[in-house]
Amino acid sequence: MTRRDTPRLIALDWGTSSLRAWLLDGRGRVLDSARAPMGIMQVERREFADALDAVTAGWPQRLQAIASGMIGSTRGWVEAPYLSCPVSLGDLASALVPVPGGRLWIVPGVIRTSDVPDVMRGEETQIAGAIALRSDLGHGARFVLPGTHCKWVDVSDSRIKTFATYMTGEVFAVLRDHSILGGPAREATPDASATGGSAAFLRGVDAARRADGIAPLLFSVRALEVTGGLTSGESLEYLSGLLIGDEIRSALAEPAGMPPILIGEPALCARYRRALSRFGIDGAGEVEGTAPAGLFRIATAAGLIEAATEAEP
Template sequence: MTDDTPALIALDWGTSSLRAFAMTAQGRVIDTRASGHGVQHLPEPGLPGFEAAFAAICGTWLDRAPLPVVASGMVGSAQGWREVPYLPCPADLGALPHAAGRVTTAGGQDILIAPGLIHDPAGAPPDVMRGEEIQIAGAIAGHPDRQAGTTLILPGTHSKWARVEGGTVTGFETHMTGELFALLRTRSILGRLMSDAPLADTVRHAAFLDGVAEAARDGAGGLTHLLFGTRTLGLTGRLPAAALAEYCSGLLIGHEIVSALATRADGPLLLVGSPALCARYDRALTAIAGRGAEAIVENPAPAGLFRLACDAGLLTSESGDPI
């Protein structure tokens, strides 16, 4: 018989959205809720807004029984409920609870907030993440091979490439690929020729891979010149308007992959994120490197938050070892 008794509430609290998971003592998600009350879209300004958003999404769960609560993401940023300093790399993922912060609601509920990570290599600007460290922890939980040595790729608005060795994040880098694509499509001259008209999948995929191939031929330089080709291919009719966004996406993702792989030794690659976006990266990886990712992991945040709770001693021993 399955035990559906909730033992933990886990919050993935980002800039634009809030997701909440009720989990058993064994780490199984038994209920999921979501709202648009991210840290920049609270029901009211300031601390009362965080209180209201938390009560709205978790109140009925906590009315039934007291439960530990853990959170990750921008809720721990300077714009969040409480700013939690970053844990510097190399960062043992098991040490996240020791660097975590805490807030207590007006009703007396304690919330443990993950710290995020900072990578500050000599001679280069620092890099930071908030929330992705929990996704990384969840993606490698229960997989000793991934913990031993893996490069994790987390595509998105700000894509992350992180290296894990021995359960420790040794370093990472951010590529603003998603945000740059959105700006180019909506705010630049390149977007003026783009169309959302229906397009056959074969044509769409071919345009994307053409962009990837062009980025691979160019190497790590010349991106600004290549991007203008998105416009000229449309002006000359060599690509239909509905395929220009795909070509531009291929250029940007291809450039990201070429740049990131140039600083990484051979080893397994793991894609973490939405299946559609990860599939796009997987096609580009195969075209550039001749191999795709070892696996695609969707939504590992609950598993990462469960590990945070276990490592912090918030769950009893019956929960087992999350590693």
């Protein structure tokens, strides 16, 4: 193992349902990675140390470790209080909270205070990583992080200025699994969605785009099934389009001036890109590998490790 490949940091994205870990060298390059269904809802508090040992088994145990995500919530290992917007990478690095024992540090979340507040844990680190990977984005960009709780994050001057959370992924899942809208599709044969799914998705996006809120549209999923306008297989694609379309409509009420940057699962980002195009927004960018990049940069800024310079042999 050359010095370039020397492990320097263990980086953790420790969320509600899963724990992802990366072994990084002194330049932040990924030497190894691991993933386990050991989110904070799956693991008892007294078992966090064991979970960490399990997912990093075989990696050097003397290394410093840094974690972002729900592990810093009140239900996590140690609470890392929220920082208020605007928040820079340096602010995050200055506010790391140590887990007793001295090996692991937790990145704080971010809060947007107002009558209707909003919070994030984990995404702030991904944003820091995206800016580290693409320094041009620090000047000013809007990021979209699709998922269970999709975040729209506005960055300028390398700081998170404001953000909004859309529960699009979770709302879709609970309506699919537990409401009348998902019933027929749950009983449909798996291949029923093979045809027409994409058109049904865009039909949903367009309906939401032309409306001023999702409330009077949701039941149309059912009404279209009943009247033969959608097959059961297509109906969930239409529902997905309604929800993502309504999210985009709402988020674009505050114009950004440039196409957003997507961060997330490629298939989900592709879905958002198709929906954005219905709003006349093409050319949305994408950044990958943001979580380990952000964790590495924050750890470096905090002095947990000494980053290798380009000049290093």
